Amino acid sequence: MGNKVSITVIRRLPKYYRYLGELLNKGIARISSQELSTLTGFTASQIRQDLNNFGGFGQQGYGYNVSELYRELGKILGLDKVYNAVIAGAGNLGQAVANYRGFEDAGFKVLSLFDKNPKIIGLKIRDIEIRDVDLMENFIKENNVEIGIITTPKENAQDIANTYAKSGLRGIWNFAPADLKVPENIVVENVHLNESLFILSYFLKRNLGGNSH
Template sequence: MERENRVSITVIRRLPKYYRYLGDLLRKGINRISSQELSKMTGFTASQIRQDLNNFGGFGQQGYGYNVEELHDQLGKILGLDRVYNTVIAGAGNLGQAVANYKGFQDAGFKILALFDKNPKLIGLKIRDIEIRDVDELEKYIKENNVEIGIITTPKESAQDVADIYSRSGIKGIWNFAPADLRVDDEMIVENVHLNESLFTLSYFLNNKSDYIRD
């Protein structure tokens, strides 16, 4: 969407948090919320929230606030959560199995079709009825099943090989948990989740609390 191309990545990374809190409000039966109330929940200023949401159109009404269900639905569409994404996982070790076991992904529209690994002891096993297949079948499986998202939970040494397979197979986006910087085509979207880097950042702030400025 052309509008989204002009929105900063910082704003986009705040949208899932808004979406999560609005979902919590819906489950509590709350139908309306002001930017000030949402500010107390999220930690962002009311002004920042209004500016963020204004990037995508006007959702609130002065004196009324936001309709929680409507805003939640609209943010879901902006985030692309109103559709289903066929997804595969390469790497069926502890991390890959943990990702596959998380039911929340499927509830949000990320349908994990299969896991892949090279370990013969894992091939044929099932995680929540999702079969672990031989990694040699990965490219063919992606092409035959209209897979759009590829998750990488392999060791660092295998990550680039998997990314190359994803790229050849027509995968549109990679969710990368491997501690590796992947080399991919410009058209490929990669979201990195480097667990060690996040933990190291936490360690820094624990030891340098005066430097901790909340965004």
């Protein structure tokens, strides 16, 4: 069932999940697709269609049970289990990612950072040790690591991806501005910060009347 769901639907699920979490925190027990539409900006029929891909969650005249839908979406997104992760590249970006508290909430446990800079090897970021990158492959194999995060400069990213692939990792979260070549059985999610910034720049320029510098 999951394989046939379009990527655009899947990319909307985390937004539903986030809003449902906020509703739970406010003590709201149920919500209609219309109210969910007002919150998320998606149409009520779009929401119903999206959720119907994964089974019937709503009841006619009642709407959705917030805690049940939140739990089920968490399962669909794979958030009902803990994933061990490592970070390659312990510079500013790598340290910022390691410091991000949202990881634990989402079930991701960063076990170690890796770097080749001898000045920072042995330091700890939030109790997470920075180790020599040469130890990374063995560490991944020995600690059942499933996700590798890349926060290295572009020129090192493919080498890191190769090491990840050899280590038996299942997923890569790539912050480096590089298109990685990896075996088909490894899932890659790219976070291109620059591209996101360029899109912001495009809309800013448009909103400012197209003034060029």
